[in-house]
Amino acid sequence: MNIALGLQDFLVTRTKRSWEPEEDLFASGVVSSLFALELVVYLEKAYGVEVEGENLSIDNFRTIRRIEELVRELQAAAS
């Protein structure tokens, strides 16, 4: 499944608005830091990755683009 599209679906469902690939999810105040963990758990389930250690930083989840990169990196490292 295309990561960016899947992520868009998840975010639209949960935040009731669409997001640009480079838009900061947390800057607007629409998305809370409590929601960030739900996002991590969603990614782990949807893409079979584990986010731990230094990767577990909100800066890695600020934009759809950055999240996509992280998921690809983790998938590559796992395979």
Added chain:
Amino acid sequence: MIAVLGAGVMGTAIATLAIGHGVPVTLVDTDADKLAAAEQSVRRQLRGARLVGAMPRSGPVGELTRTGDLDDVAGASAVIEAVTELPDLKAKVLAAVSSIVAPGTLLLTNTSAIPVDELASAVDRPEDVAGAHFMNPPYLIRMVEVIRGPRTSEAAMAAVRDLLGALDRDHVTVGDGPGFVINRVLQRTINEAARIVGEGIATPEDVDALFQGCLGHRTGPLATADLIGLDNVVDSLRVLHERTGDAGYAPCDLLLAKVHEGRFGRKTGQGFYDHGGAQS
């Protein structure tokens, strides 16, 4: 090892705060289901705290031991009581634990509103009892309201400072009384905000937007209430109402209705707001 009594919202969050700072925790609850759920809940909260940079991402993690047997806290260096906000239950639990731990062991109650001295009367050594009103979630909110009761010893206060230092928390110490500072003001504010919504004067969104925009509050009183848990808000209001006789603290109809419907806020997924499913 510190003991945390009660595996509810605050108990699990305080356990998270402690193990995340390398302090081993024995978490006690009589409810086996709650105790079973606590492991995942603490793990989830620890990850959330690390995610936002509120807790160290490396370094030792304290061991979490879960038990239904209060006798297992015998060797604790301090006890944090975080059971349901019911005065008789808190008094009973504190009395039981005070007979198990060594004399001089700090007994710290996380009560929302019950005067510390009232709870101290239930134990063998009232001088060992102090209050620490942690905010939810305690790993994100650094400030803790510490309450010194009239009989709390200087040794107990020193133990509170040591404990909060180990947990990397700030604190302000205040005197005793129903609701102390925060909840004497906050619970009345929540009650009044709920009454306003019940009267159709404003929506929860509008009330909170005004508190954010006009007063610089981070979330507003009703989003705060959903985070605290409306069941706890009603319990705290009753404690305040019974002890002050002030009708302003009598829980309003809308709050009572929501609790009756099981809409406790964030923890059940529904309160004044829709939180999209229950969260631990």
